[in-house]
Amino acid sequence: MADKIKSWDELKVLRQKALSDIVGKSDEWVVLIGRATCGTAAGADQVMSVINDSIEEQGLDNVKVLSTGCFGNCYAEPVVEVRRGDMPLGSGTRYGYVDAARAQEIVIKHLKKGEIIEDAIIGQDREVYIP
Amino acid sequence: MSDQVRQVRIAMRNCGIIDPSNIMEYIARDGYEALGKSIFELTPENVIDIIKSSGLRGRGGAGFPTGTKWEFTGKSQGNKKYVICNADEGDPGAFMDRSILEGDPHSVLEAMAICGYAIGSNEGIIYIRAEYPGAVERLQEAIAKAEELGLLGDNIMGSSFSFRIRLYLGAGAFVCGEETSLMNSVQGRRGEPRIKPPFPAQKGLWNVPTNINNVETFANITQIILKGADWFRSFGNEDSPGTKVFALAGKVNNVGLIEIPMGTSLRDVVNKIGGGVSDNKEFKAIQTGGPSGGCIPAAHLDIPVDFKSLRELGSIMGSGGMIVMDESDCMVAVSKFFLEFTAEESCGKCTPCRIGNMRLLEILTRITEGNGTEGDLEELQRLGRTICDTSLCGLGQSSPNPVLSTLNHYMDEYIAHVRDKKCPSGTCTNLLTFIILDGKCTGCTLCKKVCPTSCISGERKEIHHIDQEHCIKCGACFDKCPFKAIIKK
Numbered sequence: 001m002a003d004k005i006k007s008w009d010e011l012k013v014l015r016q017k018a019l020s021d022i023v024g025k026s027d028e029w030v031v032l033i034g035r036a037t038c039g040t041a042a043g044a045d046q047v048m049s050v051i052n053d054s055i056e057e058q059g060l061d062n063v064k065v066l067s068t069g070c071f072g073n074c075y076a077e078p079v080v081e082v083r084r085g086d087m088p089l090g091s092g093t094r095y096g097y098v099d100a101a102r103a104q105e106i107v108i109k110h111l112k113k114g115e116i117i118e119d120a121i122i123g124q125d126r127e128v129y130i131p
Numbered sequence: 132m133s134d135q136v137r138q139v140r141i142a143m144r145n146c147g148i149i150d151p152s153n154i155m156e157y158i159a160r161d162g163y164e165a166l167g168k169s170i171f172e173l174t175p176e177n178v179i180d181i182i183k184s185s186g187l188r189g190r191g192g193a194g195f196p197t198g199t200k201w202e203f204t205g206k207s208q209g210n211k212k213y214v215i216c217n218a219d220e221g222d223p224g225a226f227m228d229r230s231i232l233e234g235d236p237h238s239v240l241e242a243m244a245i246c247g248y249a250i251g252s253n254e255g256i257i258y259i260r261a262e263y264p265g266a267v268e269r270l271q272e273a274i275a276k277a278e279e280l281g282l283l284g285d286n287i288m289g290s291s292f293s294f295r296i297r298l299y300l301g302a303g304a305f306v307c308g309e310e311t312s313l314m315n316s317v318q319g320r321r322g323e324p325r326i327k328p329p330f331p332a333q334k335g336l337w338n339v340p341t342n343i344n345n346v347e348t349f350a351n352i353t354q355i356i357l358k359g360a361d362w363f364r365s366f367g368n369e370d371s372p373g374t375k376v377f378a379l380a381g382k383v384n385n386v387g388l389i390e391i392p393m394g395t396s397l398r399d400v401v402n403k404i405g406g407g408v409s410d411n412k413e414f415k416a417i418q419t420g421g422p423s424g425g426c427i428p429a430a431h432l433d434i435p436v437d438f439k440s441l442r443e444l445g446s447i448m449g450s451g452g453m454i455v456m457d458e459s460d461c462m463v464a465v466s467k468f469f470l471e472f473t474a475e476e477s478c479g480k481c482t483p484c485r486i487g488n489m490r491l492l493e494i495l496t497r498i499t500e501g502n503g504t505e506g507d508l509e510e511l512q513r514l515g516r517t518i519c520d521t522s523l524c525g526l527g528q529s530s531p532n533p534v535l536s537t538l539n540h541y542m543d544e545y546i547a548h549v550r551d552k553k554c555p556s557g558t559c560t561n562l563l564t565f566i567i568l569d570g571k572c573t574g575c576t577l578c579k580k581v582c583p584t585s586c587i588s589g590e591r592k593e594i595h596h597i598d599q600e601h602c603i604k605c606g607a608c609f610d611k612c613p614f615k616a617i618i619k620k
Contacts, residue, residue: 004281006289008167011158011282018159034147036233037265038226069234071147072138074387081147089160090148126385126404127137130144131358131366 024085191345222421420449425536484527
C-alpha cells in the first residue's frame, strides 16, 4: 500500500521512480498481450496461458508478461508485442494473428534466441505518430 | 513526412502501450501532471480558457465546443454541480470509447477531475453501459488505485480540491446515450428525454448544473492542458481541430480502431489506413455516424473528414463509426437495418419518433419485399423530414438520416426496387429469382426435400424445376445444393 501523494512535487518524484522502474535491462524482455474485450474475444487469454507455460518450459527467467488494451489492429487479433527490457514503451515488435502455435514460436524464437519472426509482423504499412 | 498519411494518437496515446492496471505506467507517461498543473498553477478560468482556445469539439456526435460547455456550467450558480462522463456508447459497431476505457482509464478520470476543478464540482459520475464489463472492471480498479495514491478523493495531492468519481451502469437502452435521458436514468427514472432549454449546464442531474462530455472528449483534455491550445490546433483543421478516433468496419481490409487528424480525406482513410476495400471489390459507399448518420458515395471520397463536410453531405461525424460498403450491399436494406434499430430503441415519449419511425420501417420493409410503389418514395422523404423536424430528442431528430441520405445519393436503387422489383446488389431475397441450371442439375432431389412449399418438381436423376409462383425465396434450396446448380438473380 503506497503512501498518498501530498504535493505536486511528490507526484513528480513518483514519476521519476516510475520511469526508472519501467526501464529494464537489455537482456530482459517485456511481452504485451492485447487483452481488451476485442483481444479476449479472439482468444488472447489462451495465448497468454500458452506463453506463460512455454516460458516456464523453456526455463526463461528474464521475461515479464503484461496485459494491455486495444492496439487498434483489430483485424489481426490476438496481437502480441515483444519489447527488449531497456527499450521505451511502445517500441516493440508487433505480431498479429497469434494462435497457440505462433505463441510458442514467439517464446522459442524471439524470447529465447532473440530472433524476430518477420512474416508474423503486422502494422508496418501504417504509421502511427504519438505527439 | 507531412504529406504522409498517418495516424496521430492523442486520445489513444496510451492504448496498447501501457498496462492499464498499472497506475505507475500511466504516471510515468505524464499521468496526473495535467491535474497537478491545473490545481497548483492555473485558476479554473485559465483551464476553461485553454480548452476554449483549443477548439476541442465534443466527440460524442453533436460536436458542441467543449470549452464553451465548461464555461456555461462554470458560470451557473450553485454550490453543487456534477461532471458526467457519457460512456454509454450505444451506436452499433462503435467501440472507440470502450477501447479508451479499457486501455487507458486514468486519462478519463484525470480529465473529469480537471473539469470538476474548472467548473466547481466535487462529484463525477461515469454512466457506462452494462454491456462493457471489461471496461467497468478497469475503471473500478483505476478509481481505487487513484484514491489510494491521493490523486482522486479528498484533498487531491494535498490541495483543498476534492473530487470523487463513481460508476453508474446503464440497462441497455440506446436512448440513454442522449444526455437528458441519461440524467433521468441516473435519477432512477425511465430513460426519456427532457425538453431543452434548460440545458444540463443550467439544470442537469437533480436539477443542478451538470457538465456532460463523451469519453473521447475527456481523453483529449490532459494533453491540451499540458501541451497547450496551439499544439492541439496544429492537428486537424479550422472547423474541426485535433484528431478523431474511428471504428473502421465493413468491407475493408484493416478493420479496427484508427485515430486520424481531422481533415484527412475519406479516400485516404479507406485506402491508405484501411488497406483498401476487401476482396478487391468496388467501393460503393461509406456509412458514418451509426444509426444517426448517412451514406457517402464514391463521388465524394475526396472530402475531408470533419464535422462540416460530413454534415453538408447529409451525414454526420457521430461518435466515430465508419462502415465501408461494396457492390454487394443494398442501400435500401442498409437504411432498413438502421431504422429497425432506432424504431426498436425509441423511448415512445413523442409521437413523431414513436409512430413516424414505425411507419418509415413499414414502408421500407414493403419496398425490400417487392411491394413498394413510387409514391412510397415521396412518402419516405416527407415523413422522414417531418420526423427530423419535430422529434423531441436527438434519437428521433436523426433516425431518418440513413433513409434520407440513401434516397439522395442512391435514388436509382430505390427505383429499381419499386418499379422494376429488382435488387441490383442481389441482397433483398424477395426480389431475387431462384433458378435451377439445366447444365448442372444432377437430379439428386436434395433441394426438393428441403423446400418448405414443395414447389420444386422433378424425379430422381431428372433435371429439377422451381415453380416461381409458389417459391417464397427462402433460399433453402440454394444453400442445400452440393453442385452449385441453383443461382439467384
